[in-house]
Amino acid sequence: MHNRMLDKGADTITRICAQIQENEEVLIITETRYEAISDAIVRAVKKLHGLPTVMIMEARNRDGEEPDQIIAAAMKASDVFLCIVSHSITHTHAVKNATAAGSRGLVLTQFHEDMLIHGGITCDFVKAKETCMAVAECLENGHHIHLETAAGTNLTLEAEGRRGNALYGVVDPGMFSTIPTIEANVSPLEYTANGVIVADASIPYVGIGLLKEPVICTVEKGFITDIQGGEQAMILKEHLHNKQDPNVFNIAELGIGLNPRSSFIGWMLEDEGVYGSAHIGIGTSITLGGTVKAACHYDLIMKEATVSIDGKRILDHGSVLV
Structure with a gap:
């Protein structure tokens, strides 16, 4: 019974989001712990008369770590790639090179x-595209x-010349998207972000998840220079310093969540898509239009955000105005 329940979500991913067609070569990258999910995806691909190939990957040690070369090559050669993994490979050269070659991909991290x-998987992804x-x-x-944000975030940044990214869960050739998050984002110009970030919703990494108290980050010239708060803030601070890579403190992304069916549960691809939330991505920015490759990419998520661009308010306390 439970497997049949998984099939509906797998159908949404393969038929609506990945738009798999007959005889397309579909690469499913997964880990042994996700066997039930990958099996549901394989069943859904076969229903569409696609050609599924499953590659079992050893779990990466950290988010942003490149997959093995043989997997990266297979991604580049595929028509569609689906990543069901515990540590994100979204912000990697493998994804960037695969989409540049014309493949299209969906990332199901921590599913x-x-x-x-x-x-979030129950959202009408096609309807969400326009917003x-x-x-x-x-x-x-x-x-x-x-x-x-009402919690105290007050951050300015510049994105002149940078593309806006629409990740609405439906991909065409040359595109990738995370799922079930729906978000619009931009990678700011390096060294331009200044102010303070007060994450009050979630930091769904390194065992932190839903926040018990705010995590306060000071930002100067594009980098986080200080992290304050309680125990969860100290976990983040210590973890980032242990990376021994100054680029992990880079302000890599401003994202706005736009999935009305997502809620904060402490898991990355649900939390960052919550409608009206905002997140600041730190670390790697190369897949979003920036220039920085770091040892990780983490998101600091805030509730009911307000965002203004060149004097025009597009998000007002969590309400989308465009």
């Missing part, structure tokens, strides 16, 4: 079986961007 049944693209268009080439 658990309930995420194929409930929550997501409109918000991404506003973010693109924004000269002066201002992010605020």
Whole structure:
């Protein structure tokens, strides 16, 4: 019975989001712990008369670590790649090179079986496209961007010349998207972000998840220079310092969540898509239009954000205005 329940979400991923066609070569990259999910995906691909290939990958040691070369080559050669993994390979050269070669991909990081049944996966992804693209268009080439929250976030950044990214869960050739998050984002110009980030919703990495108290980050000239708060803040601070890579403190992304069916549960691809939330991605930015490759990419998520671009408010306390 439970497997049949997984099939509906797998059908959404393969038929609607990946748009798999007959005889397309579909690469499924997964780990042994996700067997039930990958099996559901294989069943769904076969129903569409696609050609599934499953590659079992050893779990990466950290988010942002490149997959093995043989997997990266297979991604590049595929028509579609689906990544069901515990540590994100979204922000890697492998994904960037695969999409540049014309493949299209979906990333299902930290997926658990309930995420194929409930929550963000039940969204109408096609319907969400219009709003997501409109918000991404506003973010693109924004000269002066201002992010605020009631919890105390007050951050400015610049994105002149940078593209806006619309990740609405439906991919065409040359595109990738995370799922079930729906978000519009932009990678700011390096060294331009200044102010303070007060994450009050979630940091779904390194065992932190839902926040018990705010994590306060000081930002100067594009980098986090200080992290304050309680125990969870100290976990983040210590973990980042242990990377021994100054680029992990880079302000890599401003994202706006746009999935009305997502809620904060402490898992990355649900939390960062919560409608009206905002997140600041730190670390790697190369897949989003930036220039930085770091040892990780983490998101600091805030509730009910307000975002203004060149004096025009596009998000007001969590309400989308475009």
